[in-house]
Amino acid sequence: MPKTLEGQITMEKTPSYFVTREAPARISAMSRDTKLIVVVRDPVTRAISDYTQTLSKNPDIPTFESLTFRNRTMGLIDTSWSAIQIGIYAKHLDNWLQYFPMGQILFVSGERLISDPAGELGRVQDFLGLKRIITDKHFYFNQTKGFPCLKKAEGSSKPHCLGKTKGRTHPNIHPEVVQRLQDFYRPFNMKFYQMTGHNFGWD
Numbered sequence: 001m002p003k004t005l006e007g008q009i010t011m012e013k014t015p016s017y018f019v020t021r022e023a024p025a026r027i028s029a030m031s032r033d034t035k036l037i038v039v040v041r042d043p044v045t046r047a048i049s050d051y052t053q054t055l056s057k058n059p060d061i062p063t064f065e066s067l068t069f070r071n072r073t074m075g076l077i078d079t080s081w082s083a084i085q086i087g088i089y090a091k092h093l094d095n096w097l098q099y100f101p102m103g104q105i106l107f108v109s110g111e112r113l114i115s116d117p118a119g120e121l122g123r124v125q126d127f128l129g130l131k132r133i134i135t136d137k138h139f140y141f142n143q144t145k146g147f148p149c150l151k152k153a154e155g156s157s158k159p160h161c162l163g164k165t166k167g168r169t170h171p172n173i174h175p176e177v178v179q180r181l182q183d184f185y186r187p188f189n190m191k192f193y194q195m196t197g198h199n200f201g202w203d
């Protein structure tokens with residue numbers, strides 16, 4: 001990471017850090033004051049989104065349903081599958097709390113980032129100690145994309161939406177499989193709500 005001067009904020013984004021065992025110790029050794037921001041969404045939708053992304057690169061992979069279970073009849077979930085493993089947020093957070101206090105970690109709701117982007121970015125700006133510069137005025141809802149977009153991209157006067165790889169249509173997953181996954185995640189979600197003091201409303 002480059003050195004940060006007075007009045008500057010240095011940012012780095014790597015989604016896999018949150019689930020990488022060695023990351024908290026390494027980041028803490030670099031700077032104990034680092035502020036951490038994690039976007040989380042319903043782990044079931046997250047798993048389907050993850051699968052959709054892999055499927056788009058490799059259309060020959062097995063179905064979501066067959067990857068989800070170690071034994072479908074027994075309802076045994078394959079927790080070694082990364083798409084499932086990543087959504088056990090409480091477990092990953094435990095690892096971070098060995099090195100960082102909760103006050104240095106902000107969890108952004110992926111759902112609210114879509115339904116109220118300015119509100120969620122307001123929380124981010126507050127957390128970083130910034131003035132609330134980004135507000136409702138900066139967003140519009142793009143009906144074609146089905147997501148909020150920026151009215152003006154940075155350094156441009158044109159609107160800007162995220163690219164085609166964000167907001168893909170998810171495959172239909174058998175409702176029974178979705179239900180099993182919801183049941184699987186419920187206790188971990190509850191623990192996560194307790195740890196963060198925030199109910200993300202996934203249940």
Ligand SMILES: Nc1ncnc2c1ncn2[C@@H]1O[C@H](COP(=O)(O)OS(=O)(=O)O)[C@@H](OP(=O)(O)O)[C@H]1O
Binds near residue numbers: 113
């Ligand atoms: N404004 C806006 N436009 C488009 N997409 C949006 C937006 N806000 C949040 N999202 C959601 O972001 C999801 C993709 O983020 P990722 O987690 O895959 O990003 S990353 O690859 O980890 O950087 C992506 O997930 P999928 O819908 O499964 O593609 C979106 O639901």
